Amino acid sequence: MALSTLVKKYMKLIKKQIPLAIVFIFGVLTLASYYVPHKISVNYIEMMNKWENIVAAFAFLLGLFSLFFSHYHKISRKVDGWGYSIFVFVGFLAMVIPAFMSEGKQSTPAGATLLGWAFRYIYNALSATMFAVLAFYIVSTAYRSFRIKSLQAFVLFVAAFLLILGKVPLGQIIWDSVLGWTGAGVDQVIEWVMSVPAVAGKRGIMIGISIGAIVTSFKIIFGIERQYMGKD
Amino acid sequence: MLKWNVRPADTPDVTYQIYVSSMETGGWIKADEFAADARTGKDIDLPFWAWEVSAKEHAVKVELSNFYGSAQSTGALFHFKVTAVKDNNSYDSQVVSAKTVSNWFRLDRVNNLVLLIVIIIIFFWAVSHAKRKGLFIRRIAGLDAIDEAIGRATEMGKPIYYVPGIGGMSSISTIASAFILGEVSKKVAQYDSQIKVPHYDPIVMTVCKEVVKQAFLEAGRPDSYREDINQFISQDQFSYAASVDGMISREKPAAVFFMGYFMAESLLMAEVGATSGAIQIAGTDVESQLPFFFTACDYTLIGEELYAAGAYLSKEPMLLSALKVQDFGKLLVMVSVFFGIILVAIGAKLHWDPFVEGILNLFKAY
Numbered sequence: 179m180a181l182s183t184l185v186k187k188y189m190k191l192i193k194k195q196i197p198l199a200i201v202f203i204f205g206v207l208t209l210a211s212y213y214v215p216h217k218i219s220v221n222y223i224e225m226m227n228k229w230e231n232i233v234a235a236f237a238f239l240l241g242l243f244s245l246f247f248s249h250y251h252k253i254s255r256k257v258d259g260w261g262y263s264i265f266v267f268v269g270f271l272a273m274v275i276p277a278f279m280s281e282g283k284q285s286t287p288a289g290a291t292l293l294g295w296a297f298r299y300i301y302n303a304l305s306a307t308m309f310a311v312l313a314f315y316i317v318s319t320a321y322r323s324f325r326i327k328s329l330q331a332f333v334l335f336v337a338a339f340l341l342i343l344g345k346v347p348l349g350q351i352i353w354d355s356v357l358g359w360t361g362a363g364v365d366q367v368i369e370w371v372m373s374v375p376a377v378a379g380k381r382g383i384m385i386g387i388s389i390g391a392i393v394t395s396f397k398i399i400f401g402i403e404r405q406y407m408g409k410d
Numbered sequence: 411m412l413k414w415n416v417r418p419a420d421t422p423d424v425t426y427q428i429y430v431s432s433m434e435t436g437g438w439i440k441a442d443e444f445a446a447d448a449r450t451g452k453d454i455d456l457p458f459w460a461w462e463v464s465a466k467e468h469a470v471k472v473e474l475s476n477f478y479g480s481a482q483s484t485g486a487l488f489h490f491k492v493t494a495v496k497d498n499n500s501y502d503s504q505v506v507s508a509k510t511v512s513n514w515f516r517l518d519r520v521n522n523l524v525l526l527i528v529i530i531i532i533f534f535w536a537v538s539h540a541k542r543k544g545l546f547i548r549r550i551a552g553l554d555a556i557d558e559a560i561g562r563a564t565e566m567g568k569p570i571y572y573v574p575g576i577g578g579m580s581s582i583s584t585i586a587s588a589f590i591l592g593e594v595s596k597k598v599a600q601y602d603s604q605i606k607v608p609h610y611d612p613i614v615m616t617v618c619k620e621v622v623k624q625a626f627l628e629a630g631r632p633d634s635y636r637e638d639i640n641q642f643i644s645q646d647q648f649s650y651a652a653s654v655d656g657m658i659s660r661e662k663p664a665a666v667f668f669m670g671y672f673m674a675e676s677l678l679m680a681e682v683g684a685t686s687g688a689i690q691i692a693g694t695d696v697e698s699q700l701p702f703f704f705t706a707c708d709y710t711l712i713g714e715e716l717y718a719a720g721a722y723l724s725k726e727p728m729l730l731s732a733l734k735v736q737d738f739g740k741l742l743v744m745v746s747v748f749f750g751i752i753l754v755a756i757g758a759k760l761h762w763d764p765f766v767e768g769i770l771n772l773f774k775a776y
Contacts, residue, residue: 245641318685334701393736394732396530405592
């Protein structure tokens with residue numbers, strides 16, 4: 179009985195108290211470093227950044243193994259869409275083999291290496307394609323938001339419509355012919371929308387976010403928020 | 411900081427050159443150059459409690475680390491001289507030597523420290539208050555819809571996708587996302603539904619694995635937990651988006667959660683989710699991505715609501731009390747802005763420039 183109590187206490191120390199103490203000490207030290215410009219403080223922050231990079235490097239390997247195992251299982255079990263998993267390995271080899279062959283260099287005085295070629299004609303091309311798709315999604319999402327379902331959607335529609343109107347010459351002509359008598363140009367209206375209501379809304383959100391971030395940090399530093407460690 | 415008195419001969423046609431050296435003789439490096447009628451104590455951007463503003467003195471800050479590196483510029487002896495140049499004639503000052511010493515405190519950040527202490531006091535007051543009696547928390551529609559989304563997924567027999575974004579573990583929104591994932595996973599385990607969490611960052615994946623595992627354990631369903639719930643996808647933004655898009659298109663999930671830090675990929679993923687017919691709940695603190703989520707998702711948590719979500723869902727009094735601190739913080743900002751506007755307006759109207767400057771100093775970050 180006494181032994182089990184001792185083991186429980188030991189486990190609590192290992193699983194709860196020590197991690198919480200580490201979080202508290204390093205949280206307070208990092209917070210204090212904002213106010214302390216001393217060399218010790220600067221060195222401490224540099225050391226923490228190095229540690230973060232080291233942990234990230236090992237974690238990346240972990241992620242890579244997780245990815246490969248997951249897709250290997252999909253292929254070996256022939257689950258739905260297993261063919262796509264082959265492309266994970268194909269894509270990986272398509273970049274890694276040229277990287278080894280070119281000793282990690284993208285270009286030499288003689289010109290682009292195989293890695294440079296793969297980077298330019300495979301990786302960059304695919305990334306650019308994906309980014310370009312965004313334009314089509316913006317159109318479809320704009321269409322959805324222009325279906326006015328609520329007052330907020332109406333406000334969004336009016337602001338977006340004004341911006342579109344002001345950015346195209348045809349819109350400016352329409353504005354001048356219909357609302358030219360008001361004396362206010364569409365560009366002035368846009369400038370007001372962008373610099374008054376838009377900035378006010380943005381700042382409101384930013385203030386809320388900043389205070390929320392401070393409070394969340396306190397919750398973690400002082401051990402109030404400990405969901406990441408599980409319950410007691 | 412080098413300081414010397416302003417002289418009557420300091421006219422615009424005179425130029426001051428600041429030289430620094432780490433050697434006993436020679437080795438001078440020109441650190442700065444300016445017209446003699448410029449750069450007085452008034453030009454130093456420091457608050458009134460950290461710096462005595464004076465137009466009677468020249469004041470020049472020499473950044474030694476720019477010339478000697480940060481490692482060598484601390485604790486070493488340096489020599490300085492000022493050269494006045496007029497009509498191609500130069501006049502050197504005496505050489506002044508000084509040993510650099512690191513400061514232990516940034517006096518200019520006292521205002522920030524005071525605010526921090528006030529928030530800490532409110533924080534602990536709210537936490538102790540929470541233990542005594544309950545707190546009223548307003549309803550957040552996006553979080554109330556989580557049950558509906560998970561219930562829908564269970565009825566349809568389709569998976570739920572939880573996308574934690576492209577932030578690292580040092581991002582507050584990613585930390586908040588991990589807390590929400592814990593609560594969502596617990597409900598998923600209770601309903602015996604399926605959840606999939608594609609990851610951009612391997613460290614986030616490692617943390618989320620523990621969070622999900624713990625959630626399944628707490629729900630009494632450790633047998634339902636699978637290692638492949640959390641899956642690393644890619645640490646490239648668009649590869650990640652393409653892969654998540656592909657999975658959503660093929661599997662047609664019943665619900666998709668986007669919680670965390672997002673950039674351009676937000677719309678790429680949210681639009682595909684909307685097209686697939688899933689209930690979508692998003693939350694981010696990146697204000698530039700909020701409009702995309704507003705238009706493509708059914709519910710969107712704005713910034714601070716994302717931080718509050720973990721506490722809201724867990725309903726733990728201690729965590730809920732922290733939400734009160736956020737409200738007090740906002741109240742503090744509102745009161746400060748209100749009185750700040752009035753005081754600055756009065757000061758400007760009456761031409762009390764030092765008073766206005768002092769008020770502005772109080773609210774400035776250094």
